[in-house]
Amino acid sequence: MSENLTLDGLAVPIRALRALAVEFPDLPAPTLEISTIWPKRLELSLYDDLAPFETWRVALGIAPDDVQFREQNGGRTWVLQASGEFAGAELKLIAYGASLDSLREQAGDGGGDA
Numbered sequence: 001m002s003e004n005l006t007l008d009g010l011a012v013p014i015r016a017l018r019a020l021a022v023e024f025p026d027l028p029a030p031t032l033e034i035s036t037i038w039p040k041r042l043e044l045s046l047y048d049d050l051a052p053f054e055t056w057r058v059a060l061g062i063a064p065d066d067v068q069f070r071e072q073n074g075g076r077t078w079v080l081q082a083s084g085e086f087a088g089a090e091l092k093l094i095a096y097g098a099s100l101d102s103l104r105e106q107a108g109d110g111g112g113d114a
Helices: 007-023 051-060 100-106
Strands: 031-034 041-046 068-072 077-086 089-098
Touching: 007 031, 007 041, 007 077, 007 089, 041 051, 051 077, 051 089
Parallel strands: 041 089
Antiparallel strands: 031 041, 068 077, 077 089
């Protein structure tokens, strides 16, 4: 993080965001983060559903093998994450969604293995 960073110092991810909006206007809207901590990074986060992650991954040309999977919240939440480059910016794509066990519990199936 730079104490003297100006808005111009965030121009790379801002330009990438503008290019995404022009090139992919119909894709699901993510939560966006541009930070002075990583001034060349644009982060796209998707919550409550993993399906939009795949839509974005394909559009951005990120290989399936570059996707990382992890669990959090005691296995109740699945997290998909991938990184790439777009319009000169480091791009971080993240999605959070309920695990199958969590969805089963919500449906009254009790969760767990059958």
